[in-house]
Amino acid sequence: MSEPVLLTLKVERTEDGRAKVIGLTNLPNSANLLISMNNPSLGKGYQDKVLVNEGTFTSVLGEKEGLSNGKYNIKVTFSPLAQSEKVKEIIGQRGENLTGANVSISELLNIKVAEAETNFVVGSSQDIASTEKEFKKRALLIHNKLQNLITESREMNSLRQRTDLEGLAECGRRMRKLQPKVDKLVKEAEALPEKYLALRIAAVEMTIGVTCHETMASEATNRADNKIMSAYESLK
DSSP states (O other): OOOOOOEEEEEEEETTTOEEEEEEOOOOOOOEEEEEEEETTTTTTEEEEEEETOOOOOOOOEEEOOOOOOOEEEEEOOOOOGSSSSHHEEEOTTTTTOSSSTTEEEEETTTTEEEEEEEEEEEEEHHHHHHHHHHHHHHHHHHHHHHHHHHHHHTTHHHHHHHHHHHHHHHHHHHHHHHHHHHHHHHHHHHHHGGGGGHHHHHHHHHHHHHHHHHHHHHHHHHHHHHHHGGGGGOO
């Protein structure tokens, strides 16, 4: 390419509450672009691959029910490794013909890449604070449910150590009672933002923690307990 790479982004909100990314570029026709949108606070991430068409590209990102309130970072990346031979004839096999403020060198891959990014805010600062407060409320509820499950799991220790039929049957009964609760809790925890990852891990650990296997259940319960203790700081 004889000219510096041009990459500009504009973001609009669609009628159904998603983000429509509109871009302009002088990259070759049919160039492959990766568009990503992330909100670390909510643990949300989206990606789309698009082709340049006559100097433009578009993408719509987000769930069909619309984006949650928050600040999103949107980035478009052009890598020579993802291009056709026709595009590489223009930009160089490793992007060596790319120049301009949007171009940087990836020393790890020994290539030149072009990038541009922008931010997209959904909702007012008050809306965003309200959303974060709601997630915190859900996380605290899940934290408390996990604590109760850990207590119930440890109360099963004496049953796990028994070898008589009555003890084994009682352990199995309690396990069957707790398993649906754990499965539901895992789904609830999966919907939490990334900052509450420890709670998500703890919920998965408790799928083993409520079983009748003496060693595995005890170890999984202890790991879950450690995770919810580490998560407590984010709940204050």
